[in-house]
Amino acid sequence: MDILYQRFIDHYSGSQQLTDHTKAEICNHLSILHLNKKHVLIKENQQHDFAYFVIKGAVRSYFLKDGIEVNTWFALENDMVGSLQNFNDKPSKETIELVENSTLISINLKKLKPLMFSNIQISNFINAVIEEYALFLEEKIYFSQMMHSIDKYLILLDKEPQLFQRIPLTYIASFLGITRETLSRLRAK
Amino acid sequence: MDILYQRFIDHYSGSQQLTDHTKAEICNHLSILHLNKKHVLIKENQQHDFAYFVIKGAVRSYFLKDGIEVNTWFALENDMVGSLQNFNDKPSKETIELVENSTLISINLKKLKPLMFSNIQISNFINAVIEEYALFLEEKIYFSQMMHSIDKYLILLDKEPQLFQRIPLTYIASFLGITRETLSRLRAK
DNA sequence: ATGATTTTGTGACATATATCAAATGAAATC
DNA sequence: GATTTCATTTGATATATGTCACAAAATCAT
Incomplete structure (x- = not known):
């Protein structure tokens, strides 16, 4: 095989x-x-x-x-x-x-x-x-229900750092439910 | 049985x-x-x-x-x-x-x-x-990624009208990711 | 390499939603 | 039925994020 x-x-x-x-x-x-x-x-x-x-x-x-x-x-x-x-x-x-x-x-x-x-x-x-797959979806929902985008960003950065090296920020912003401009500003801190 | x-x-x-x-x-x-x-x-x-x-x-x-x-x-x-x-x-x-x-x-x-x-x-x-369960979670994510709360509210009202008769609005607001005050204002329209 | 395309960052302003506070309305308890 | 508790609505203000416009940087294709 x-x-x-x-x-x-x-x-x-x-x-x-x-x-x-x-x-x-x-x-x-x-x-x-x-x-x-x-x-x-x-x-x-x-x-x-x-x-x-x-x-x-x-x-x-x-x-x-x-x-x-x-x-x-x-x-x-x-x-x-x-x-x-x-x-x-x-x-x-x-x-x-x-x-x-x-x-x-x-x-x-x-x-x-x-x-x-x-x-x-x-x-x-x-x-x-x-x-x-279901566990992954649960995780995603759990984390999407946190109020502030900055928290979501930091958690994603911590849990899936590879994403930020390999996936354009435009896509990640949309995944986080914010615009690319907002993500860019969050990152500036 | x-x-x-x-x-x-x-x-x-x-x-x-x-x-x-x-x-x-x-x-x-x-x-x-x-x-x-x-x-x-x-x-x-x-x-x-x-x-x-x-x-x-x-x-x-x-x-x-x-x-x-x-x-x-x-x-x-x-x-x-x-x-x-x-x-x-x-x-x-x-x-x-x-x-x-x-x-x-x-x-x-x-x-x-x-x-x-x-x-x-x-x-x-x-x-x-x-x-x-996984299909349910997918549905939920699909619908939570829509930008405006008003859309989410209208879709939920259309798909699950019973919820609004049986579940307190406070809980529904939190489910939609908004405060109860905001939900109350959306409903006023 | 060079120009074209895509991606990211910054500014000014508009808007949706949060927050805090209080009033009203409905439901549960005695 | 009166009283207490809980749920909903409304108002005034603050804040986060969106929108639009454009500049800078990185990446891609020739």
């Missing part, structure tokens, strides 16, 4: 020991992609069959609100990228786009998902993916 | 047909509770073994930020109530409290969760619960 596939599988198998058969079944639906900055993985309002795992690179997700981009999250190495809507055969609410030239594993959800009804290890594997 | 348990199980079994054996296994870890307004189900920073399903009533979740309550969500009939942290044996980040006298089903996570490794139907069942 490719070492990169192994990295993806290990990341979500947790305490569970997957059999070689299960690993092979998962790998059947994986491929490795090398794509350039600005490449769009998933388009808002469209249906897609794939999710992605970041081997190397940076990705952002955004939706359009009154013509302006609202950034919802960023993914770096070992993060999962995708739309929960797509997982349920619905069109994505967000556009997912590369911020750096990246190496990704694509996961064919359309083919992998049905296996969760016959293979318990795959069911638990998918469970782990969704659970990690 | 109790008709209320049936309602809970049906709500999350989706397309999946559960065997009587699985249903019985799940029911082993359910109980029905009648509790009064202000009763605290889950306390911030404490570990709890239960999640809850609302048969009748209203529930809110909040955490303390600089001594003031920040409301994170509300649950009404057929909603699930719990902390994802508790599901992973970690202390809850939020306090969960009844807003009305309520009838709930309690779910013993400590005992139910391990079954997902041996019973694929239970694994998929838990999957459905977490997935619905």
Whole structure:
């Protein structure tokens, strides 16, 4: 098995020991992609069959609100990228786009998902993916409900310093729910 | 099987047909509770073994930020109530409290969760619960990133009109990320 | 390298919302 | 039903953040 596939599988198998058969079944639906900055993985309002795992690179997700981009999250190495809507055969609410030239594993959800009804290890594997995503969302909400932007900025800087090196501040400002001018002023202190 | 348990199980079994054996296994870890307004189900920073399903009533979740309550969500009939942290044996980040006298089903996570490794139907069942929760969180984030509070208020009023009849405006204001005074002024229009 | 494009920073001003204080209204308790 | 408690509204003022305009700096493509 490719070492990169192994990295993806290990990341979500947790305490569970997957059999070689299960690993092979998962790998059947994986491929490795090398794509350039600005490449769009998933388009808002469209249906897609794939999710992605970041081997190397940076990705952002955004939706359009009154013509302006609202950034919802960023993914770096070992993060999962995708739309929960797509997982349920619905069109994505967000556009997912590369911020750096990246190496990704694509996961064919359309083919992998049905296996969760016959293979318990795959069911638990998918469970782990969704659970990690839900924890991430909770964290995000928790932190977005803090009143002052300065606090949010400092916490993000502390928790995810890499973002500030790799993601344009314009996107980060929008993620924090403020304008780029306000973020620039907060940083001036 | 109790008709209320049936309602809970049906709500999350989706397309999946559960065997009587699985249903019985799940029911082993359910109980029905009648509790009064202000009763605290889950306390911030404490570990709890239960999640809850609302048969009748209203529930809110909040955490303390600089001594003031920040409301994170509300649950009404057929909603699930719990902390994802508790599901992973970690202390809850939020306090969960009844807003009305309520009838709930309690779910013993400590005992139910391990079954997902041996019973694929239970694994998929838990999957459905977490997935619905993640979709709910996504919705919440999607809508909290809109700039103007007035929009958020109007959308909430449109999507969840019952909340405004049953949940005090003070809590709703905090949920929207504004003060009760501001919400009151928005409503005056 | 050079010019073009994108990203970031700064200033002046407008506006939404917070804060503090108090009055009114509604609900719970005795 | 009267009294206490809690929830909501309204007013005056302060503050944080948005908006618009433009300059500076960094990055990209040829």
